Amino acid sequence: MTATQPNTTALSFECETGNYHTFCPISCVAWLYQKIEDSFFLVIGTKTCGYFLQNAMGVMIFAEPRYAMAELEEGDISAQLNDYEELKRLCLQVKRDRNPSVIVFIGTCTTEIIKMDLEGLAPRLEAELGIPIVVARANGLDYAFTQGEDTVLAAMANRCPSEAPAVKETTSEPGQGNAISRLLNFGRKQEEIVADESQYADHPPLVLFGSLPDPVVTQLTLELKKQGIKVSGWLPEKRFTELPVIEPGYYVSGVHPFLSRTATAMMRRRKCKLIGSPFPIGPDGTRAWIEKLCSVFNIEPKGLAEREAEIWASVEDYVKLVRGKSVFFMGDNLLEISLARFLARCGMTVLEIGIPYMDKRYQGAELALLEQTCHEKGTPLPKIVEKPDNHNQLQRILELEPDLVITGMAHANPLEARGIDTKWSVEFTFAQIQGFTNTRDLLELVTRPLRRNTHLKELGWDKLVKSEDAKRVTV
Amino acid sequence: MTATQPNTTALSFECETGNYHTFCPISCVAWLYQKIEDSFFLVIGTKTCGYFLQNAMGVMIFAEPRYAMAELEEGDISAQLNDYEELKRLCLQVKRDRNPSVIVFIGTCTTEIIKMDLEGLAPRLEAELGIPIVVARANGLDYAFTQGEDTVLAAMANRCPSEAPAVKETTSEPGQGNAISRLLNFGRKQEEIVADESQYADHPPLVLFGSLPDPVVTQLTLELKKQGIKVSGWLPEKRFTELPVIEPGYYVSGVHPFLSRTATAMMRRRKCKLIGSPFPIGPDGTRAWIEKLCSVFNIEPKGLAEREAEIWASVEDYVKLVRGKSVFFMGDNLLEISLARFLARCGMTVLEIGIPYMDKRYQGAELALLEQTCHEKGTPLPKIVEKPDNHNQLQRILELEPDLVITGMAHANPLEARGIDTKWSVEFTFAQIQGFTNTRDLLELVTRPLRRNTHLKELGWDKLVKSEDAKRVTV
């Protein structure tokens, strides 16, 4: 790609047919059951749902799975069987075999279509079985891939305690009036806590939402601590029983771009204040996120610009592989805007951002940063295509010949066979990409096809389909 | 095979060319290093010896081997290097890396040919390095396969303490004058020992020799205990540091037919009394062995005949598979006479017993029992062929068409390909075949080819070489 003139117009948004491939939102159980260690996820759907989890996720069979299908059979569909009794039978079995702290019902398209009243059944079951039951309608009629997590977290937000549990006063000390800090300090020695407290600025409680692997939680928490910002809790925590207290007026911030419903729930139902900002993806996004939090809490950020610059310097070897190249997002996991903004900052030209669903408000700050980044780098603004049409996209890809296509699993191999470098979008969903520390890992993923295919091209191995097949580019 | 008239002539012995295949006697390190847990075996020989151990034994590479090659190189052969210094260097390395209680030098054909004076070097090294060094000349010039163990045990017999070590008298009790019993009772509670002692008849100490897996040691010890016979020690024990005391006048008995040199060493050098008997292989041999020990100690055997009968009854399902069939031993491990006697007792006709080396004195009782068994079962006496010629044997096998050939590994597959059922002789060396308890395992081995091949024959899969190859039966 040759550099083109800066485009000064605003971002353009289009909407296509929605004929695109992505994973079903019930996928979220695959990472949420791992994150929340005392949970059990029960996906209430058909053989089709179960076979998806088995094949696409492929982890159901390992060790001791903490999720399962409640497979609907003909009798369930035709309403010959009683939903309450059936669910009770299965929940009892789960309780007996796994004894989780919570059962999460994952509704599916089928429960929507047969109008199974999960929200109505859950409280009765919860009361009868004595185990919390959370209902999330992670169905594919309304949601795409990663939004499954959004439905679960939005539902779980309502289960966060609204005030701190009473704490025995025997261990209480001056300066520890905030019950939450105590809650978060289990197992630490008293001296450490006092030492810790002194490092923080005095600011209203902040709760972060979004499921992240534990190391990333630690990294972001430490990053904020450097600025004197204390994270009072995460939604979700590692255990359902340790969900953070959320009181009205608390500040909240999401770490994923796909959590707009959770954000809404936090604001409308828990009366929290949402901090809108770019997401902590890439050094630029992470810096912008921290700066925004600082500004809300009236904290002067320390050394952030230097930190960002250091990180960029440390990954220059990777950045130079992508600089000046072009990238095309087919659209899959709602991380597209953040990734595009980061890659634009790396010097890539973003040709098109396909995205299943675009919440312009929740992603507002991110969109602004993307636009700003393109202006600063002098690259054209990308076209943003909501509900893309994969067939049309493939025609555009063949025409534009991007250096890298970030796409779902269904298209990666066929595109590679036609000499187009691809990266699975799903990998960004599962990899650790948040924060300063993971920049290298993020670029490792992005550059992998480029590093590999460069020398394969020297071998002349770029076109691996016969000419009659090469033409059949449709989905 | 149809039953033939009883043959009343005595056993016939022949000697052939010695052109037969068997394993090198250095093989013994493969089981002796496992048996003696604080030992290290150093095989002093060429690349040819090392490659044999690696390929035929195939266990050198696992985990932490406690045996190795001292590989002789050109400088060693041409005597440009000093044997003492070279061995010292290697022993120091072994001592540093493995810290064994004893290093066993295994001499080979090459050390014989270059006349390396291992017996002369060992005491000096032992003194300098402060670690016992035992020398065994397990070479293939003088010995066959299992006789390797014989050379090691004969050498080790000289390392058995000639009197019990002084024991602290603080724990001494009346009725425990015999230091050996104390030695053998480490770790047992006092009451148990008293109880144990009362079960034994009063007889002179008995030491058994021959390396057996621990469970078989336990079984034979218990079997003798039932008759009131106490085993004062085994050569070898599990640890070199626990070798049994041997005083002149002790009784000794071998459990393997290939230990004639060890027997001689026990008699000539340690002035023990050797109890000559059949070996405890098969219920018949085991009974005969126990009866002989009883008779030496003037003990009336209790329930032995019943015990033997019970065992036979319990394996009748296997025995009926071999009864009336014929067997041919090509000769490999010196267990042949005992196995032939056992199979004759099972009702098999033994056509030929090849055997690498025949000590008619040490195996005298076994030979007599074989002869007696054949007479009793009305089967012809086998021809015993010492130092067989495999080519000649193969011609006889083709002519006699035995139902089972017990042979070394080199011939098993080619014989099977020609429709002749075979069993590896080497398996009997490694399997647990001694005592009453292992009768079933022994027959499991013997009958395995018969059980398998019976139905393969129904499939017509007996002749699997082309006619032009079938003729080339030579070795």
Add this chain to the structure above:
Amino acid sequence: MKLAYWMYAGPAHIGTLRIASSFKNVHAIMHAPIGDDYFNVMRSMLERERNFTPVTTSSVDRTVLARGSQEKVVDNITRKDAEVSPDLTVLTPTCTSSILQEDLENFVERAQLTARCDVMLADVNHYRVNELQAADRTLNQIVEFYIDKARKGGTLPTGKTERPSVNIIGITSLGFHNQHDCTELKRLMADLGIEVNQVIPEKASVHHLKDLPRAWFNLVPYREVGLMTARYLEAEFGMPFVDVTPMGVVETARCIRAIQQVLNASGAAVDYEDYIDNQTRYVSQAAWFSRSIDCQNLTGKKAVVFGDNTHAIAMTKILAREMGIRVAIAGTYCKYDADWFRTQVGEFCDEVLISDDNGAVADAIARAEPAAIFGTQMERHIGKRLNIPCGVIAAPIHVQNFPIGYKPFVGYEGTNQISDLVYNSFTLGMEDHLLEIFGGHDTKEVIHKSISADSDLNWTKDALAELNKVPGFVRGKVKRNTEKFARERQLSSITIELMYAAKEAVGA
């Protein structure tokens, strides 16, 4: 509702799509919510398919639910017709969308008005049949459609090919080792002097289906897919078919003899006995492996077999009959065809297991304590937990079941591959066998949890020490048998003496 952690056969629409996407230039329209479209991912990732999967989702969302889907479905059919000019478009719902009970037949008729291609609704009940049954049905439906069409058009050919010929029916996309099996079957047919008239559905053109009746007979290598089509062609044209799966030396010979019979009944004069004999004894190495010392060491070892009908039956017969291995349990998840399974394996195993509940299968394996398992990926994972090796012999498929190297399961090279699989699964060979004899260096503990857990007996310290000398891979069995022996005698304490008494009495 059924609590399910794993399923052996996929939903019906997967079977339909496997058939549709196997054909050349057939497009499928899946009427379903957006997340149901993972067939494309499976085909692309598992089979490492270079081409785009010809399946388009006509997505069901809230708008469609509110307004009905007819317009969208018809639009999508006509759009793809214009874009890629397929010969045939197959419409299928999924479990989910089939609940909507829309008149899809009518959508198809509507679409047919504008589409140049043929349009068809796959006719399966998504709650009553599974992937395998749906595949069998859809193949039959497509064949019948084109035979009927040709008959109506007067283009049905008459007569047979000059030389003996065959249709190979049931080779599909995402089939377990189907591509390699197909190559091997073609080689076998070439050896036998038989022309391959057509292979369906893989890479076949629907336009040629009318020529199926020109073959002398049909070969259906797999029980699961193709039999309905073969029966239809038999009923319609009197075409004989051979449905002996040529897996293993004995069954391959039986298949060839069945072919011989069919050909000779049709006027040929072939004699394949010399060919069979030569292949069996000298070309294939499997019969020789069975006779060799390596395999002798497997005699009487215990195995559990589980899979679809085709592969579980074939493996059971091979293990029991050709290798002298004891099959403790032979099982299938093809519940709908359980009678056939029983008649086939009855005489070759101790116990038959018909189940699609993976928990029940796992329990049965743990109970049987086999030396090796031959099953699906699920059983491989069960084996991992129990430390029992498992050779994978059947779908559900997995990327590892699409090897790049040539690995057929059928025909004479198939017999070689299976011999390797069996041999490697038992991890024997000289090395491991000697290791076993020596007691081995392997210190892994393999006693299954349940074995120690439910013991009500006291083991003396000495007896426990003795038990620990028993090699790990049989320790569980020794323990169990000894305890059984003790219980039968109402003894509550286990001594060394008792251990060996048990060994003598019951071979513990």
Add this chain to the structure above:
Amino acid sequence: MKLAYWMYAGPAHIGTLRIASSFKNVHAIMHAPIGDDYFNVMRSMLERERNFTPVTTSSVDRTVLARGSQEKVVDNITRKDAEVSPDLTVLTPTCTSSILQEDLENFVERAQLTARCDVMLADVNHYRVNELQAADRTLNQIVEFYIDKARKGGTLPTGKTERPSVNIIGITSLGFHNQHDCTELKRLMADLGIEVNQVIPEKASVHHLKDLPRAWFNLVPYREVGLMTARYLEAEFGMPFVDVTPMGVVETARCIRAIQQVLNASGAAVDYEDYIDNQTRYVSQAAWFSRSIDCQNLTGKKAVVFGDNTHAIAMTKILAREMGIRVAIAGTYCKYDADWFRTQVGEFCDEVLISDDNGAVADAIARAEPAAIFGTQMERHIGKRLNIPCGVIAAPIHVQNFPIGYKPFVGYEGTNQISDLVYNSFTLGMEDHLLEIFGGHDTKEVIHKSISADSDLNWTKDALAELNKVPGFVRGKVKRNTEKFARERQLSSITIELMYAAKEAVGA
């Protein structure tokens, strides 16, 4: 003396016997003590050979030592001559008997007086060369013997075959996958329209050796065995040879191009470019595998390669050049040919290792901490200890390297097999890749002992807990890099903050 636990190449007589027993109707007499005769066991058991190994031991025992062995050796030669009428009898001592320094050449002359067959003493120094060198030498010696004999007898043919033709030199008994390689090479030659004049020594008759010069060129697929013979034939008859090992897509193409050059130089006019392109892009699946998503996930992973020259060089090139895998160490035990190794792999790896000390190889692997190893059985066992998967790519051979199913390493099917081997060794695929992303359920501890053992640094409890969250298979690396980072900064305590600083700085 050398303390040795394992050896990579066998003694010289094994090489001689591999050549002798490869030929049809050649008998070998081994002059050696009785225990040295295990070659027969290896051939029978490892190769599952159906025929008796044509090697007789003329045993050296005390009597022979006292009286000399001439009579016995001569008797044995003439006896076997009478019994089996070989075309040629090869006499060889072993390391052991060669010390006796008897005039074996004289024994051979004596035996030749009575024996009808040809008799020859294998001319190798048993202390200076190993199995591979001896095999190369013995093959050359036998070929030279029969060429000379024909020349003397005036029966040397003149001229070349009508169509382009080749001798394939170096296929031997007990060679690593040699039988399957030979089949694949024959198929390749058939594809190229080249007649196979002779394959030697496997199944060749010594009587036909005189016709070797009729071929247009010689193909030497393996560096270790055959090159001496090819050079002899080049010197003697000006026969060109191609010694590019056709392993991997790139080298197979290079081999074919070399053949093209040789043929065209001899007057043919062949152009194999279209063939190469078609095989590379569509027939072989290896190039496509390299490009596929499965292989993309291997990009930059670290491997160690160790083996003989042929296989270690080929694998290094394939991994580095065709798959984008980083070869941290490429090594060979062929010390005698180390220069060649260095020139071949230099640009494809970080480090070259020339050693026949398995302990040194194990240490190097532990240090490199690769994600996979490609080596011999020895490295497989090293990998077992370190919990690193290992694909076996080279001798010393093992029964598992004589698969029954077709598994060549050379040619286009070889490229497929190698792709599978690489893929399976890295145990990736969608399942494992996702497992890796998830952190996995696998709780195995894979930190190499030495890593924790020598640590002089304090890890805080929190940092240790954080370390334990790192997936097992990279935990060792993270720990080592973090500690290195701390030492460089003279910090003695490792906190979480330090851990992540290290990660940012050095990618720990």
